[in-house]
Amino acid sequence: MPSRYAIDTMLTTQYLQQMVQIDSVNPGLAADGVGEGAVAEWLYQTCLALGLEVEFQETAPNRPNVIARWVGTGGGKSLLLTGHTDVVSTANMQGNPFDGRIEDGRLYGRGSYDMKGGLASILGAVAALKADHFQPAGDIWLGFVTDEEYLSLGTDALVTAIQPDAAILTEPTDVQICVAHKGFAWLTLTTYGLAAHGSRYMDGVDAITHMQHLLNMITTLEQQVFEDDLHPLLGRNSVHASLISGGLGLSTYPDQCSLQIEHRYLPDLGADEIVQLWQDEIDDLTKTIPNFKATVKLDFERPGYEIERAAPIVQTMHHAFSQVMETEPTYMGMYAWLDSAIMGRAGIPTVILGPGGKGMHAAVEYVNLEDVFACAAIIAQATADWVG
Ligand SMILES: [Zn+2]
Structure with a gap:
């Protein structure tokens, strides 16, 4: 892959598998949902291990956001990499919904596609930048938020805590650049x-x-x-x-x-x-x-959300995509609603890119590992380009 920042695929797979194996069913959707507390604790420790400043932001009892910061040396633009930690009910699933098994390049389990695959891309990207001794000029923020599948308590809280110059949301888009949703x-x-x-x-x-x-x-x-x-x-x-x-x-x-x-x-x-x-x-x-x-x-x-293709964060994503994938990106819109509308309303220009897979909210769910690695490489490149 012609990316400057080599993705550690073993490490990124481990990140993903460990997150999928932690139950984080949204209690707003399922009465027996355990919530995001345990996966938030895992993310907190993982961000610490990556050398980031980390804190919890309470959004409901034992349902914290995890906000991590890689402090820039100054003079650059800041960027938020974000995604949700909650998953939907497993009531319709067969076998162990949290096994995280890998078969034929796919990792299975509730939340693998929506959207722990995207979270693993973020962590894989940051690990690659760290391994390359990258020094950001602008701050790099990581925002792992609760409750997207119900009332979006997490992103509602996140935008009161930080005001980055732009954001990349890693909801699953089949490695296309999403610039609009309903x-x-x-x-x-x-x-x-x-x-x-x-x-x-x-x-x-x-x-x-x-x-x-x-x-x-x-x-x-x-x-x-x-x-x-x-x-x-x-x-x-x-x-x-x-x-x-x-x-x-x-x-x-x-x-x-x-x-x-x-x-x-x-x-x-x-x-x-x-x-x-x-x-x-x-x-x-x-x-x-x-x-x-x-x-x-x-x-x-x-509200719905749309960002112009000429917007700087979209241009940055476009160039990073072309460089890493050696082809022009496809643009798409999401019929379903996403947290980007809340960030847009808060004045944070947001672009969406995440891996491909199948079975969002369905009986069998998986994410394509190659896509997770590709997204990590694109995000690492886009982040480095944006924060300077
Ligand atoms: Zn989602």
Whole structure:
């Protein structure tokens, strides 16, 4: 590999295997999740052994971020290398979900692909820079964060602690440069009726039947409105029904019906505009349909993210990729949401690059070891170029 910084593949594999073998299931997603405490302790010790300054940042009881710093000699730009330490539930997995076994160049186990492979790339990159006696001018920060799979407590806390000039997030991208991802919003739509005995058609107002008009609106958005707006990397906006409830009993007109929905949207759209879209529809229906009454409520939102290809950190990543891989990089967008939106909102330009594999949140999960090494080499080069 024509990289200045030779990756120690044995050491990087060891890092990855040890992290996968430590259970860090997010307790927000699985009631029996043990959380990130043990893997944070392992990362703390590993960063110390690499000669970095390290501290914990508490994000919830026994769920700390690990923040490490390689102090620069001064005059350079600072860089954050970051990824999440939590993994999703193992309930659907067969065998030992944390065995970390290696077969045919793949390392298996929950979190190997999402995203301890990316964390191993970061550690492998730093180990390579250390082995080469690299002296950074700007600070190199490592941020290993909790809770990305649920509420992102980790990155929310991290951006209050440090303000690097740029960041590389190592979520899995199949060794492509990711420059955009979607946002999402959870909303509750409620229709209101009037409870009455099932025989009293002259008194009752059926809230569940009223919900059909809002369900129709979902179909209209999906089949007509959202078709027109296509992003080159992210497809289109989308909305779907998630959960529905209503009704009081078989012989009673339902007084209320609630529908929870999810929007996934392009970076140029915001949750406020989506709420307004629903409010306008409700206002129209209220004028045209007798006894129609409904409300819309925003429950949770996370914005999308996009960074220009001309941005300095993207250019740095592009050049490092070309140099190490001896080919031009492919650019991609992630349909799923990532922590980069929080960093973007905090004013930290962020680019995403991580290894390939399969089985994110699935019954069998693995990461390709060659990709982990390639990402480590690209990240080492990009880091050296950026911090000077
Ligand atoms: Zn992830």
